[in-house]
Amino acid sequence: MLRSLDQKLAAIRANPQSTREFILADAKDADMAFGVRAPGPRSYLAKPGARPAQFSPEVWTREEYGYRNLPEFLDIIREVTHQGLVDIMLMSAYVNEQLTIKEGLFKNSHVTPACRANDTTDVWAVRHGCYTREPSQPFRSASIDHIQCGEIECDRRGNDVPGANLGLYSVTFVNELEQDREALLWYKAFREEAERKEFRHFLEVFDPNVPSGIAPEKLGEFVNDNIIRTLAAVPESGRPDFLKIVYHGPKAMEELAQYDPNLVVGILGGSAGTTYDAFKLLHDAQKYGARVALYGRKINQAEHQLAFIELLRMITQGQVSPEEAVRAYHGVLQAKGIKPHRTLDEDSKLTDQAMSYDGTAKRRATSEVRNNPLAKAKSETSENSAPSANWPKLADGRPDFARMNSSERLAYDSERLK
Numbered sequence: 001m002l003r004s005l006d007q008k009l010a011a012i013r014a015n016p017q018s019t020r021e022f023i024l025a026d027a028k029d030a031d032m033a034f035g036v037r038a039p040g041p042r043s044y045l046a047k048p049g050a051r052p053a054q055f056s057p058e059v060w061t062r063e064e065y066g067y068r069n070l071p072e073f074l075d076i077i078r079e080v081t082h083q084g085l086v087d088i089m090l091m092s093a094y095v096n097e098q099l100t101i102k103e104g105l106f107k108n109s110h111v112t113p114a115c116r117a118n119d120t121t122d123v124w125a126v127r128h129g130c131y132t133r134e135p136s137q138p139f140r141s142a143s144i145d146h147i148q149c150g151e152i153e154c155d156r157r158g159n160d161v162p163g164a165n166l167g168l169y170s171v172t173f174v175n176e177l178e179q180d181r182e183a184l185l186w187y188k189a190f191r192e193e194a195e196r197k198e199f200r201h202f203l204e205v206f207d208p209n210v211p212s213g214i215a216p217e218k219l220g221e222f223v224n225d226n227i228i229r230t231l232a233a234v235p236e237s238g239r240p241d242f243l244k245i246v247y248h249g250p251k252a253m254e255e256l257a258q259y260d261p262n263l264v265v266g267i268l269g270g271s272a273g274t275t276y277d278a279f280k281l282l283h284d285a286q287k288y289g290a291r292v293a294l295y296g297r298k299i300n301q302a303e304h305q306l307a308f309i310e311l312l313r314m315i316t317q318g319q320v321s322p323e324e325a326v327r328a329y330h331g332v333l334q335a336k337g338i339k340p341h342r343t344l345d346e347d348s349k350l351t352d353q354a355m356s357y358d359g360t361a362k363r364r365a366t367s368e369v370r371n372n373p374l375a376k377a378k379s380e381t382s383e384n385s386a387p388s389a390n391w392p393k394l395a396d397g398r399p400d401f402a403r404m405n406s407s408e409r410l411a412y413d414s415e416r417l418k
Contacts, residue, residue: 004110005087005166009241009264012291016261022286022316023242023266025088026309027296028077029116029168031070032092032141033123039073040300041066046075074099076305081111083306085313090114090168090294093142097150101163115147117167117201118190120183122209135179135210136172138186144199156197167194168244170204173226175212184230191238202292203227203240204268220252228259242266242292247281250288257289266292272301275308275329275347279322283315303340307332323348 008021030038042050042065051071055061068076077099081089089106091099093115099105100113118140124131145154148161171187173180187203194201205227207219214222223245231239242264247253257265267285269278278298285293295312302308311325320328330344340347 001108001110003087003112005112008087008291012264013262016257016264016291020316020318021291023088023264023292024086024309024312024316025090025114025266025292025294026077026080026086026299027090027269027294028073028080028095028300029090029092030296030300031095032116032119033125035126037067037127039068039070039076040297042068042072044076044303044305045072046079048075051075076300078105080299080305080309081105081109083309084110085309086111088112088114088166088294090116090296091164092116093146096147096164101150112166113164114166114168114202115142115164117142117144117147117169118186120170120172120206122172122206123170132209135174135176136183136206137179138171138183140186140190142167144193144197148197148199154197165199166241167199167201168204169201169240170206171230172206172209173223174208174210175214175222180226187230191234195238201240202242202244202266203231204244207246219246220248220255223248224252224256224259227256231263236262244268244292244294246270247285247290250284253285253288253290257291264291266290266294269293269295269298272297273351274342274349275302276322276326276350278308279311279315279325280350282312283322286316301341303333303338304336 005023008023011019011021012023030040032038042063045068051069053065053069055065074095077089077091077095080086087110089111091113096113096115106113118138119142120136120138121131121134122136143152144167145152146163147167148154148156148163148165150163154161169187169190171183173183190201193199205223207223208214212219212222227243227245243256244266245256245268247267253265256263267281267290269281278295282293282295293312293316299305299308307329311320311329314320315322315325326348327344330340330347333340
């Protein structure tokens with residue numbers, strides 16, 4: 001079947017200036033970075049609920065442990081995939097084997113499975129480790145064959161492979177000749193192998209993970225030039241489907257997005273931050289030329305991942321502003337009886353976020369949105385009840401979207417999300 005990713009990439013390349021097509025990816029590959037903590041806090045579970053886990057009571061209780069286990073993590077991936085609002089599900093090779101190859105989760109889904117195809121040392125964010133503070137070194141745990149077929153040698157005689165056929169390849173330029181040259185040699189070898197095995201990839205370019213001698217306000221230019229220089233000698237057959245980079249503001253984004261209409265630019269989410277951080281980043285990056293967003297911790301640490309993703313999608317479609325989306329999200333949490341991580345005022349602040357995997361950069365509030373028209377939303381509304389507020393309706397009682405203004409559409413979407 002034709003996946004939504006391929007449909008959107010074709011539409012973006014055909015009309016990059018005016019299309020509203022936008023690709024959303026849920027990055028559930030954190031087990032290649034954080035280890036035990038990767039599945040995230042157990043404050044949110046999928047509908048199947050807790051999965052059996054037994055801990056010695058003299059050591060700790062299940063509640064004290066705090067993190068989801070892998071079966072609970074897989075349930076969330078299944079739930080997000082069935083929701084159908086993301087275009088890509090990014091996983092580790094092992095999770096891909098369990099869900100894509102063995103279970104066939106994506107067989108009849110428009111969601112494209114993808115794998116992290118390398119794990120440079122700057123994502124080795126294990127507890128008590130110091131790897132992320134050293135200059136990034138290239139490294140690959142997963143092989144393309146294992147990603148495609150779950151075996152050391154993949155049988156490609158058929159029309160398709162049972163596993164993922166899309167991978168994320170990550171490069172971190174640190175402005176040091178030998179380090180960056182070595183990273184490029186590894187990427188060149190990967191590209192050539194991927195082309196021979198008809199394996200698609202997208203390219204993630206991190207900011208330097210160690211002091212580079214480059215002023216923070218100039219990092220966008222450094223990254224942009226490295227991307228263009230790296231890909232200048234790569235023909236279409238070996239080029240990435242799209243990019244994943246840190247958002248360095250409007251000027252840097254427009255510079256890169258306008259350079260080549262065939263180069264589809266995407267952003268990474270970075271650390272979790274506030275809900276407004278996530279929504280504002282998505283809105284601004286799209287406004288200035290990004291056509292892809294890959295959110296990992298921002299989704300995985302949300303109080304209600306499905307509602308969070310739905311509001312991300314509504315922002316990309318221009319249905320709500322980031323400010324409206326924050327208020328709507330808190331309305332959803334209130335209606336569902338879920339305690340938010342932050343008050344509405346705190347969650348409406350824009351903060352400086354760490355974009356590295358170790359999350360060491362400090363955050364500070366820079367602005368906020370005020371007022372909460374949903375603060376008095378009725379929490380007794382059941383999860384499956386139909387929207388009942390006043391907005392234009394057709395003769396059969398269905399909502400009339402053609403006659404809705406923005407306030408009525410926000411009210412409708414907020415009620416439906418509950």
